[in-house]
Amino acid sequence: MSQDGAQGRYAGRAVAGGRYQLRDLLGEGGMASVHLAYDSVLDRQVAIKTLHTELGREQAFRERFRREAQSVAKLTHTNIVSVFDTGEDDLDGMTTPYIVMEYVEGRPLGSVLDQDIAQYGAMPADKALKITADVLAALEISHEMGLVHRDIKPGNVMMTKRGVVKVMDFGIARAMQSGVTSMTQTGMVVGTPQYLSPEQALGRGVDARSDLYSVGIMLFQLVTGRLPFEADSPLAIAYAHVQEEPVAPSSINRSLPPAVDALVARALKKNPNERFPSAESMRDECLRVAQSFQAAAPSIVPGAQTSSGAGVGSAVFPPVEQGTPAPGPVQTPYQPGPYGTPTSAPSPSPAYGYPQQGGYQTPPQTAAYSPQQATSTPPPYNLAPQPTPPVSGGSGGKKSNKGVVVGAIVVALVAIGGLITALTLNGGSDDDKGGNNASTSPSVVAGHKGPDTTKTIETAKCTEPQESYDDPNKIQVPDFTYKNIKSVKSCFQAAGWQMKETKVDENTYGEGTIMDQFPSEGTDVDPKNMPEIELKVSTGDPS
16 A cells, blocks of 8 residues: 555544544655644544555564554653554554554654754754753663663654653664564664664664663764764765774864764663663763863865765765755744743744654555675674773973872872782681682772662563563563662563573673573573573672
């Protein structure tokens, strides 16, 4: 069924036994359409997304879509578009899954960005940082529930008329990726190439830090008016995410302070371990940076390039949220208002719906490509983050050297004191090595981070695990990463499972935190022949 056919025939139709009456088409993409609808039971307006793909014919996908929608419906937050209902109906002879969402009067973030690009060349940094912080607030809630968005981009972020940020389409990408048609064969990736994390591009498992990479891409786009990686094919864009380093945003927008460059650079690290550890920590940094500098209008460098492999545009996946940067520094005065909204120049005020039809034009991002085609693959990620090199500061001279010498002496004294303490605690005898004394009185390593006992996993995750979407006789391995080992052990004991622990040195997450697991989260296993699950547990000590 063509998209035009969907637009012409779905309006005026009803789903769910006539409860939801489809009205105006609000937006349309390669995989779905969004209609304004009327809920005749609760007498309210809602937005209904209908998926018009071949996946709708497959029972396995429809079941996955339903379960994902149920998970998303549990998310309640100011910055998350609420999900009210889900189901499937027969539209024009095709089984069509749909999802009923909160109706938001506003417009997509991409449309807001286009307006700022036309006016300033890019979005003012203070406004971009505050919007990004609100997106991260939504992700913080979803990540706490173990739900990774997987498709963060301006097209999935709405701005209400009052400037409230609303993130939508949680779980859609995960449901799409579970499809079993030729679109999503083994080793294929479904998503928007311009915002994919390197691990997504390589077909590896993803966690919350993958969303943070996508947020970093989006923030780069907001403050520069362009994407860090552009090319003429999805594969080329994926290769850029894996291999190329983005330029500093300030090389495109001269008004950006170094703190914005540092924030974006950390979010876009190839190794997930080097990114922000959580949405909360990245959000805190966004707010800190937003308050640390004087708001100023963007100053775009004419002809600035983003990456060595960048092209003029993307022929296959045009970044529709992106506008054309101004040819030079923008002369329009900028006065920060609520969310940095420009107050000096009039802005158009059409009646935007959810989402605006003109702005909500999703590119055919769900076309699949194979990451195995990449010609080069970076080395495997290390579980422990690399030690931070010492920062050299000052302009040299006697005063600077004196500080270094004094610092070295202090470090040496601390190390000697720690060694003496360790020997004292261990009795100073070789006879105690490997004995009980070593475990009951451990030495404390400098830089050690204690356990975070707030990160727990529910026992029901093991005793009532998620069923496999493909085989009803199998279950999915729960996600134990970043949970404290004590709660994980309780979960294992309740289910009668076996584990194997391996210690890894890292002091970002704290002692007893699960850093990795095998089999990975979501792997189908036979509960009657449950494998031993290997867990890599943090020591809390620096690597």
